[in-house]
Amino acid sequence: xxxxxxxxxxxxxxxxxxxxxxxxxxxxxxxxxxxxxxxxxxxxxxxxxxxxxxxxxxxxxxxxxxxxxxxxxxxxxxxxxxxxxxxxxxxxxxxxxxxxxxxxxxxxxxxxxxxxxxxxxxxxxxxxxxxxxxxxxxxxxxxxxxxxxxxxxxxxxxxxxxxxxxxxxxxxxxxxxxxxxxxxxxxxxxxxxxxxxxxxxxxxxxxxxxxxxxxxxxxxxxxxxxxxxxxxxxxxxxxxxxxxxxxxxxxxxxxxxxxxxxxxxxxxxxxxxxxxxxxxxxxxxxxxxxxxxxxxx
Amino acid sequence: xxxxxxxxxxxxxxxxxxxxxxxxxxxxxxxxxxxxxxxxxxxxxxxxxxxxxxxxxxxxxxxxxxxxxxxxxxxxxxxxxxxxxxxxxxxxxxxxxxxxxxxxxxxxxxxxxxxxxxxxxxxxxxxxxxxxxxxxxxxxxxxxxxxxxxxxxxxxxxxxxxxxxxxxxxxxxxxxxxxxxxxxxxxxxxxxxxxxxxxxxxxxxxxxxxxxxxxxxxxxxxxxxxxxxxxxxxxxxxxxxxxxxxxxxxxxxxxxxxxxxxxxxxxxxxxxxxxxxxxxxxxxxxxxxxxxxxxxxxxxxxxxxxxxxxxxxxxxxxxxxxxxxxxxxxxxxxxxxxxxxxxxxxxxxxxxxxxxxxxxxxxxxxxxxxxxxxxxxxxxxxxxxxxxxxxxxxxxxxxxxxxxxxx
Numbered sequence: 001x002x003x004x005x006x007x008x009x010x011x012x013x014x015x016x017x018x019x020x021x022x023x024x025x026x027x028x029x030x031x032x033x034x035x036x037x038x039x040x041x042x043x044x045x046x047x048x049x050x051x052x053x054x055x056x057x058x059x060x061x062x063x064x065x066x067x068x069x070x071x072x073x074x075x076x077x078x079x080x081x082x083x084x085x086x087x088x089x090x091x092x093x094x095x096x097x098x099x100x101x102x103x104x105x106x107x108x109x110x111x112x113x114x115x116x117x118x119x120x121x122x123x124x125x126x127x128x129x130x131x132x133x134x135x136x137x138x139x140x141x142x143x144x145x146x147x148x149x150x151x152x153x154x155x156x157x158x159x160x161x162x163x164x165x166x167x168x169x170x171x172x173x174x175x176x177x178x179x180x181x182x183x184x185x186x187x188x189x190x191x192x193x194x195x196x197x198x199x200x201x202x203x204x205x206x207x208x209x210x211x212x213x214x215x216x217x218x219x220x221x222x223x224x225x226x227x228x229x230x231x232x233x234x235x236x237x238x239x240x241x242x243x244x245x246x247x248x249x250x251x252x253x254x255x256x257x258x259x260x261x262x263x264x265x266x267x268x269x270x271x272x273x274x275x276x277x278x279x280x281x282x283x284x285x286x287x288x289x290x291x292x293x294x295x296x297x
Numbered sequence: 298x299x300x301x302x303x304x305x306x307x308x309x310x311x312x313x314x315x316x317x318x319x320x321x322x323x324x325x326x327x328x329x330x331x332x333x334x335x336x337x338x339x340x341x342x343x344x345x346x347x348x349x350x351x352x353x354x355x356x357x358x359x360x361x362x363x364x365x366x367x368x369x370x371x372x373x374x375x376x377x378x379x380x381x382x383x384x385x386x387x388x389x390x391x392x393x394x395x396x397x398x399x400x401x402x403x404x405x406x407x408x409x410x411x412x413x414x415x416x417x418x419x420x421x422x423x424x425x426x427x428x429x430x431x432x433x434x435x436x437x438x439x440x441x442x443x444x445x446x447x448x449x450x451x452x453x454x455x456x457x458x459x460x461x462x463x464x465x466x467x468x469x470x471x472x473x474x475x476x477x478x479x480x481x482x483x484x485x486x487x488x489x490x491x492x493x494x495x496x497x498x499x500x501x502x503x504x505x506x507x508x509x510x511x512x513x514x515x516x517x518x519x520x521x522x523x524x525x526x527x528x529x530x531x532x533x534x535x536x537x538x539x540x541x542x543x544x545x546x547x548x549x550x551x552x553x554x555x556x557x558x559x560x561x562x563x564x565x566x567x568x569x570x571x572x573x574x575x576x577x578x579x580x581x582x583x584x585x586x587x588x589x590x591x592x593x594x595x596x597x598x599x600x601x602x603x604x605x606x607x608x609x610x611x612x613x614x615x616x617x618x619x620x621x622x623x624x625x626x627x628x629x630x631x632x633x634x635x636x637x638x639x640x641x642x643x644x645x646x647x648x649x650x651x652x653x654x655x656x657x658x659x660x661x662x663x664x665x666x667x668x669x670x671x672x673x674x675x676x677x678x679x680x681x682x683x684x685x686x687x688x689x690x691x692x693x694x695x696x697x698x699x700x701x702x703x704x
Contacts, residue, residue, distance in 0.1 A: 030337035031562065037311055037337075044308030044348060047301050049372035049410060051345045117469050118343070121491045121678055188556070188596065195476055196554050196682040199342035206345040206372040266597050267556025269679050 064109030068216030082244030122200025157235030187262025322354020616655030
């Protein structure tokens with residue numbers, strides 16, 4: 001019973017936050033307050049015909065499109081909303097990582113299944129992006145887990161009672177934020193859906209398919225922001241307010257930062273970024289793990 | 298209760314326009330873009346995401362066919378907005394209003410959706426979207442040994458790629474319907490993965506036909522110089538406004554292609570302000586802030602350097618500003634805008650030939666198109682888009698029959 005309620009609360013919270021992110025994004029794009037635009041866009045897509053391409057692989061497309069919001073929600077299940085998560089797994093950090101890798105599958109399946117050049121190129125691009133961001137991302141997660149001595153997300157929060165991990169693991173936190181952008185293919189990491197390939201992966205999606213894809217993308221960005229809170233920003237800890245409201249405040253802050261960054265920065269191309277990630281990010285975050293390991297000892 | 302009808306009417310106020318521009322319609326494109334920006338409508342990047350097809354100018358030949366294909370690819374509810382080149386700002390706004398009410402007309406939209414069997418896919422190479430149709434299969438070779446044509450599409454051929462692997466080759470036209478892309482340009486590419494192995498430049502839209510030479514074939518960006526040459530009194534300030542507008546227009550395309558939506562939007566707003574006779578002080582102040590932000594961006598520098606380098610010192614008629622790489626050209630455009638903004642109020646008569654893209658009489662865009670295939674061969678798609686955007690050839694300048702460049 002309690003878990004059902006928690007799951008419903010989680011879904012509602014994700015929906016509201018994702019819609020908020022879409023509204024903020026629309027306002028930044030339009031240069032004025034445009035809170036109603038995402039709702040109107042959703043209404044438009046609901047009454048728009050579904051597009052068919054030549055010789056598509058329809059089952060794969062459906063798996064990909066519906067998989068995107070699904071993995072986002074599943075990844076969120078281990079994140080504590082106040083004090084408790086929907087699923088407080090002993091390997092929560094690994095679960096989060098595993099679900100989020102499902103995005104690779106979803107984007108590739110969509111890009112491949114519609115049998116069209118630009119989505120296919122977008123799919124390729126996301127795989128290259130995965131090769132670039134996933135290792136630093138995993139090491140950043142491991143830094144937090146190592147600092148807490150546990151893979152349970154609740155333990156990671158408990159270990160930050162004295163000091164937030166973002167403060168004494170700044171490199172891991174910074175790498176996490178970059179990889180959060182990358183996993184949600186957002187802002188500077190949006191090459192898979194870039195304007196230079198006519199929108200990339202979702203270029204052939206219309207109607208409800210496009211709606212589910214867009215909703216999934218904003219949900220993913222929300223979940224990536226929300227995960228930064230228990231992993232690096234002390235979870236629900238804070239003065240005066242109850243834990244759930246601190247979790248919410250911190251999530252909104254990270255989410256707003258990521259959405260804003262998307263309008264402030266140009267796209268990073270993986271042919272240039274790959275060298276930087278392997279030569280700079282990975283060594284830097286490995287050093288971070290070394291420092292964390294020494295401190296924990 | 299008619300739920301879908303209500304949703305349709307609710308959504309109609311926020312359409313997603315896909316803007317297609319024919320050659321010799323730059324003026325009406327600027328009006329359409331400005332009006333769309335003022336309404337806060339977000340442009341679509343592909344037909345699948347669009348609900349309005351805004352066609353600026355009069356498409357001919359290949360472009361007209363591409364527009365028909367794209368219209369067919371847009372899912373209902375949808376509206377078609379043809380804007381002839383002589384439309385005023387008020388007329389453009391009225392056309393867009395009329396399109397919104399057509400989108401909100403649930404009955405007409407349903408009839409249209411039933412009448413036209415939507416989304417019957419038509420055979421084209423690789424299922425590629427792009428909007429351009431293929432003129433049969435001639436010229437590309439490799440289909441003597443026909444291995445079957447699933448869905449009416451040729452199977453991809455194989456060929457060695459730059460890493461010595463045998464990869465599929467796809468024939469994909471870039472343009473003419475592509476966001477932030479020069480009006481009327483088509484680059485026929487042979488792609489392996491996302492690397493361009495061969496590139497060939499074509500013009501879609503009639504500039505190469507007999508119509509290109511007729512009196513209506515305006516060259517919006519070169520107008521002040523052409524008018525001065527014809528004896529009209531033109532001030533240096535008026536020409537500088539046009540130059541600044543042209544540079545900002547090109548910068549907006551480059552920044553949008555580079556994925557920097559915020560800076561691209563500011564470049565477009567500045568462009569509209571300077572062309573709309575905005576006062577110098579205000580434009581300069583806003584421009585300085587914009588130029589500082591763009592000029593200082595390390596990320597942009599990191600992404601643009603060493604792309605599409607043109608180093609030929611003489612021997613070609615490529616204008617001087619095009620030398621160097623994409624980053625050099627970006628800096629040149631920023632400097633060129635600043636220089637033009639400095640003389641906006643100059644009332645002395647115009648007596649030079651230096652248009653935004655080089656000497657007006659020299660048709661510099663023809664030289665740009667001539668070097669394009671060489672620059673694109675071997676480039677990845679993302680780099681290719683940036684190279685094209687950095688050169689931003691103006692097809693209004695191209696004389697009929699002057700272009701088909703191979704690489």
